[in-house]
Amino acid sequence: MNIARQARGTRSQRGGLAAEAAACAALVCDGWTILAQRLQTGAGESDIVADKDGLLALIEVKSRKTLSAAAYAVSPRQRARLIGAADALLAAHPEWGMAGVRFDVVVVDDAGAIRRIADAFRLEA
Numbered sequence: 459m460n461i462a463r464q465a466r467g468t469r470s471q472r473g474g475l476a477a478e479a480a481a482c483a484a485l486v487c488d489g490w491t492i493l494a495q496r497l498q499t500g501a502g503e504s505d506i507v508a509d510k511d512g513l514l515a516l517i518e519v520k521s522r523k524t525l526s527a528a529a530y531a532v533s534p535r536q537r538a539r540l541i542g543a544a545d546a547l548l549a550a551h552p553e554w555g556m557a558g559v560r561f562d563v564v565v566v567d568d569a570g571a572i573r574r575i576a577d578a579f580r581l582e583a
Contacts (some may be wrong), residue, residue: 477521478483482563484572490515493554501542506564512557516547517542518578520579521566525573537561537579 468566482492485508493514506517518540522528540561548555563578 466522477564477566478519480566480572481517481519481574482506484564484574488574497543497547499543499546499550501546502539502549504540504543507547507554509554512555514547514559515562515576516544516553516559517562517564517574519564519566521568523537523568525565525567525571528567529563529573529575530555532563532578541581 469569478495482495485506486492488510490510492506492508495505496537497504497507504516505519506515508515508517518532518536520528520531544559544561548559560577561579563575565573565575
């Protein structure tokens, strides 16, 4: 791997971690309890798992130059990964999500603006 590519990867990782920290802070301010961060399951990873009054949210965090670019960055593969992670999480923690489960996306732009897209996608019937 060349040095420039490695440096971009390091900056990207730092930016992603900062975006996740900002997302967690915003969620806590909104009354959510953070249950896990960067939670790895056999089926995939969830950036943030949070609870509010029994509602479980699996949250994907995306950071890009603009909020709209960040929102469009959630791929079908990532949605499938979140759904798989939800299955594994609920099997391991059947007490979670008693009031429902949803998939949210938190987007962060380069200026630090944060937006949460609640119930960003659903399982296909």
